[in-house]
Amino acid sequence: MDMKRTPLFEAAQAAGGRMVPFAGWEMAVQFEGLVSEHRAVRNHCGMFDISHMGVLQLQGDGAKDALQGLVPTDLFRIGPGEACYTVLLNEQGGIIDDLIIYDCGWQPDCQAHSLLVVINAACAEGDTAWLRRHLEPKGVAISDRKGDGVLLALQGPAAAARLEALSGCDLASLPRFGHRQIQLNGSAAGAAAGAALFVGRTGYTGEDGFELLLEAPAGVALWAQLLAEGVAPCGLGARDSLRLEAAMHLYGNDMDASTTPLEAGLGWLVHLEMPKPFIGREVLEKQSAAGVSKRLVGLKLQGRAIARHGYPVLHNGSAVGEISSGTWSPSLEEAIALAYVPTPLAKLGTALAVEIRGKSEPAVVVKRPFYRR
Template identity: 70%
Template sequence: MDLHRTPLHDLCITAGSRMVPFAGWEMPVQFSGLIQEHKVVREHVGMFDISHMGVLQLEGANPKDALQKLVPSDLHRIGPGEACYTVLLNERGGIRDDLIVYDCGAVDAERGSLVLVINAACADADTAWIRERMEPIGLTVTDIKQDGVLLALQGPQAIPLLEELSGESLSGLPRFGHRTLSFQALANPVFTARTGYTGEDGAELLLSADDGQKLWQVLLDRGVSPCGLGARDTLRLEAAMHLYGQDMDADTTPFEAGLGWLVHLEMPAEFVGRQALEQAAASGPAKRLVGLKLQGRAIARHDYPVLHNGETVGVVTSGSWSPTLGEAIALAYVPTNLAKIGQELGVEIRGKAEAATVVRRPFYRHP
């Protein structure tokens, strides 16, 4: 199967990237090296080509009320210029995908607008599923990224750099806030959101292909380090951010995945999976996603067995060496009775049980 390429593909190769297949796209996995890229985001600023992600616009009368039928989070808790993280569910209460919903306010007197950022691997299925439910009730669903660029600028120096390039103060833009910025070097205004997937401050920028290529070069010239999927994965794992398809899937409920805070059963709205989640809330989950720290340097990987008293009781979903903490960390599902902080467990790695302890998440929190 032919892989999709982003508008930054050739620029990434020129910058020294090693490319790999990911979710139907050819994407950069690393440039200067995973550890170096990870550290530059934690300490300075790095940029990621995330143009493989899906970006949809939902437009029409009362778009929040319409989308509310598909998500368990109260969308009326956010207003224009704000955003929230939530999930799409199936009727069993399982997670179809996770996404960010941006409230873009009124288009005119009769119509409002929401922007949805969805995962690359689920983009086609999500788009079809959302269209199937929104278009019959009069809303339009548009792919507003098309062949454009989604660029993530992440790290403690990201916002000061954006302020310098745009000539605007972003001190009043809160986490998950968004606005349109103008850059002197670019032809068009840029949708800019103070969101990201690294545990650091920063922003995600939606641009045309031409503007995205120009901004990439401007940032390179400013000394910003390009970063790949490898560092993106270790950064998000330290921040205990979920990877769809690994840490949660269509057979996992938000309560099991540690995302119960997204489920607002107190609101009167009906949504897909509500009945299943009401039952799950009443009975409590049989398993939970926990954070593990391992002793020694052995690294737990996806699908490695989790042990208790020599018996397999769970499974690792994500694991890596933490460049920031200097120790091995992992996310894993274990029975609820073993999910308490301080619980001693083991992970089977190359036939040997390696000691692991349940710890609080996230493993790393931005100072």
């Protein structure tokens, strides 16, 4: 099957990116190296090409009401200029995908309310079909907002200063999960000057940062400008270690259509107190009342062995669960993992083990996230 390429493919290659297949796309797994890229984001600033992800625009007077029927999170807790993280559910309460919803408010160009929904690359086709099936009959127009454009993540403690220098905008007033339209201007932005971009103070690293949506030519120019200023290009490898330190879920590993948000440690997304129906609500109400049989927990391994997706989790020598994600943490310099275990074993401090290459490696249940600035 032919792999798709983002507008930044050639620029990433030129910067030394080692390209690998990912969710139907050719993406850079690393540039200089996973650890150096990881530490650049933790200590300074790094940038990621995330143009493989989908960005859908939902428009219609009842767009938010209609979308509310598909997610367990109260969307009316956010207003224009705000966003929230949530999950799409199937009828069994299983997670179809996780996504970020940006409320763009009433838009004069379409004379209707507008939402942006960012979805995972591997789920894009299925998510789009699901949304069309449930929302278009209710008068919601769905379109591809990103098209052939660039979605760029600028992450790290120096990210705000970088973006302020390029735009002349004061971003101090933009809160976490806030968003706005800005323009790059002045000589500081180089060839990207004049470009308009959608900016969300969101990310997948556990650091402050932004996700930027802009047209392809401006996106390529912005990448080049940031690279020239010393911003580290980062690949999928560092993205994974960063998000796992922050205990952020990876769809297909830490959650899927067979796990509910209550099992996946995402109960904070489930607002059963709101008096509105949504797909999967009945299942979640029953789980909330009766409790769940398994839970996603954080583990720290006691040695240097690294747990990987699918490795068995042991208790008293017997397999009781499975690793969903695992890595060596560059920030903590120890092995960390997420795993599903029976609820009685999910208590903090519970001694478990992970089977790694035929050996039982000690582990303990710990509080998440593993890392917090």
